[in-house]
Amino acid sequence: MNKKIIVRFPPSPTxxxxxxxxxxxxxxxxxxxxxxxxxxxxFEDTDKERSEKKYEEIILxxxxxxxxxxxxxxxxxxxxxEIYQKALEKLIENKNAYFAEESQDGSGEKVIRFxxxxxxxxxxxxxxxxxxxxxxxxxxxxxxxxxxNPIYHLTVVVDDIESEIxxxxxxxxxxxxxxxxxxxxEALGGEIPEYAHLPLLVGxxxxxxxxxxxxVSWPEFEKDGYLPESLFNYLALLGWNxxxxxxxxxxxxxxxxxxxxIENINKSPAKFSYEKLDSINKYWMSRLSDEDYKKNVFNxxxxxxxxxxxxxxxxxxxxxxxxxRVSKFSEILEMEKAGEFDYFFQKPNLENxxxxxxxxxxxxxxxxxxxxYEKLEEISEENFNAKKIKEILWDxxxxxxxxxxxxxxxxILSGAEKSPDPFVLAEILEKEETLSRLKNYL
RNA sequence: GACUCCAUCGUCUAACGGCUAGGACAUCAGGUUCUCAUCCUGGAAAUCGGGGUUCGAUUCCCCGUGGAGUCACCA
Numbered sequence: 001m002n003k004k005i006i007v008r009f010p011p012s013p014t015x016x017x018x019x020x021x022x023x024x025x026x027x028x029x030x031x032x033x034x035x036x037x038x039x040x041x042x043f044e045d046t047d048k049e050r051s052e053k054k055y056e057e058i059i060l061x062x063x064x065x066x067x068x069x070x071x072x073x074x075x076x077x078x079x080x081x082e083i084y085q086k087a088l089e090k091l092i093e094n095k096n097a098y099f100a101e102e103s104q105d106g107s108g109e110k111v112i113r114f115x116x117x118x119x120x121x122x123x124x125x126x127x128x129x130x131x132x133x134x135x136x137x138x139x140x141x142x143x144x145x146x147x148x149n150p151i152y153h154l155t156v157v158v159d160d161i162e163s164e165i166x167x168x169x170x171x172x173x174x175x176x177x178x179x180x181x182x183x184x185x186e187a188l189g190g191e192i193p194e195y196a197h198l199p200l201l202v203g204x205x206x207x208x209x210x211x212x213x214x215x216v217s218w219p220e221f222e223k224d225g226y227l228p229e230s231l232f233n234y235l236a237l238l239g240w241n242x243x244x245x246x247x248x249x250x251x252x253x254x255x256x257x258x259x260x261x262i263e264n265i266n267k268s269p270a271k272f273s274y275e276k277l278d279s280i281n282k283y284w285m286s287r288l289s290d291e292d293y294k295k296n297v298f299n300x301x302x303x304x305x306x307x308x309x310x311x312x313x314x315x316x317x318x319x320x321x322x323x324x325r326v327s328k329f330s331e332i333l334e335m336e337k338a339g340e341f342d343y344f345f346q347k348p349n350l351e352n353x354x355x356x357x358x359x360x361x362x363x364x365x366x367x368x369x370x371x372x373y374e375k376l377e378e379i380s381e382e383n384f385n386a387k388k389i390k391e392i393l394w395d396x397x398x399x400x401x402x403x404x405x406x407x408x409x410x411x412i413l414s415g416a417e418k419s420p421d422p423f424v425l426a427e428i429l430e431k432e433e434t435l436s437r438l439k440n441y442l
Numbered sequence: 443g444a445c446u447c448c449a450u451c452g453u454c455u456a457a458c459g460g461c462u463a464g465g466a467c468a469u470c471a472g473g474u475u476c477u478c479a480u481c482c483u484g485g486a487a488a489u490c491g492g493g494g495u496u497c498g499a500u501u502c503c504c505c506g507u508g509g510a511g512u513c514a515c516c517a
Contacts, residue, residue, distance in 0.1 A: 137445060271453060
């Protein structure tokens with residue numbers, strides 16, 4: 001087994017890649033990287049009706065932004081018609097295929113059918129073990145509409161043989177078509193590769209993932225603010241685990257490349273769930289550098305808010321508020337829309353808002369605020385941070401009843417029922433603005 | 443319907459045939475806390491059913507049940 005490992009990823013450009021496809025690519029990719037192999041991209045565009053150039057762009061783009069590179073390709077099956085034609089001629093000459101009844105398309109041409117030897121095909125699946133299927137169930141299946149118009153089973157097999165694919169790693173939905181392809185490989189005198197059929201990715205209804213299951217293609221995940229590393233981490237865990245009782249949950253792409261093995265892929269379909277993805281995404285977001293985090297935040301803010309955020313204050317909001325709250329970047333736009341950033345940039349409107357804590361009277365509150373103001377005033381501008389402010393106010397507010405101090409403090413700064421604690425708010429607003437907001441209520 | 447694949451907490455999963463079936467997400471309770479979020483502690487929660495094999499089955503075999511996939515001149 002010192003044959004070079006070569007795997008392939010063969011999308012048909014009839015739509016964008018969905019996460020099932022991406023996971024297939026990922027597994028092929030990881031397997032290739034782990035074993036010093038190569039991965040090959042080819043477009044299966046023999047269906048002229050449905051294939052479109054623009055989808056090729058989109059697919060290529062998706063792979064690029066995800067950082068999933070390939071070693072050779074892409075190639076296009078539509079450009080290799082003569083090669084398939086030769087294969088067809090060879091099959092016909094060897095009586096492995098024949099012209100059959102007229103085509104349905106009204107062209108008057110005859111379709112080409114494979115002469116099925118009607119035998120049982122047994123193959124070893126790296127994930128499932130031995131699988132045996134009686135190919136006589138398929139009959140003499142069609143392999144081309146005409147000599148110039150080959151279809152799937154033929155083109156796949158010809159290409160896989162020619163590019164010396166060693167391992168075919170694909171979805172479980174291809175199990176039943178494997179024996180047909182083996183029949184063709186045998187007829188063409190090719191070498192039979194290893195097969196590994198991945199468990200399917202299913203939606204919450206347990207059915208094969210499709211458009212009806214919500215966000216399924218990368219641009220949608222990107223729009224929701226998920227990171228590529230989160231998607232990889234999550235997708236890899238859907239059907240694979242490091243084995244050996246290891247309980248690691250977070251894997252970088254590099255770690256996956258190192259630890260991946262086909263033996264640890266399991267057989268049953270996995271349901272896609274956003275909850276776990278979110279938690280993984282939050283983790284990878286937290287590992288982002290300030291600069292990268294900021295870049296992402298800026299992609300999601302409205303233009304107006306963007307101006308506000310492009311400041312030291314914005315940076316503070318990111319590190320003090322966003323990082324502990326947000327598990328995908330799109331939530332930032334939601335926060336903006338809900339007005340959760342407004343009070344950082346303009347004084348809140350406190351009409352009709354109760355500043356006093358619970359049953360506290362105006363007198364008491366006013367007195368507290370006055371004292372609070374004085375204490376804050378004594379802190380130097382350089383030291384005006386959450387930690388220091390908390391330190392100075394903590395014991396004092398404890399004596400008075402913390403709510404009596406912190407509630408009015410926080411409410412005056414934010415005008416909001418829910419917000420980060422007043423210490424953080426004060427740090428973000430800085431000394432001058434904090435005092436200025438308090439001043440109105442003394 | 444035929445053929446094929448699959449079956450552990452709600453979800454993703456771990457467990458050379460051998461401790462009270464482990465972890466993560468979600469959930470619930472408590473703690474920290476003026477609120478929200480974070481954080482900490484704890485709880486509930488699973489081997490589809492029936493037969494074998496075995497001293498011993500989550501694990502191996504058979505049957506059943508359930509779910510899924512494929513049955514195109516799509517890929």
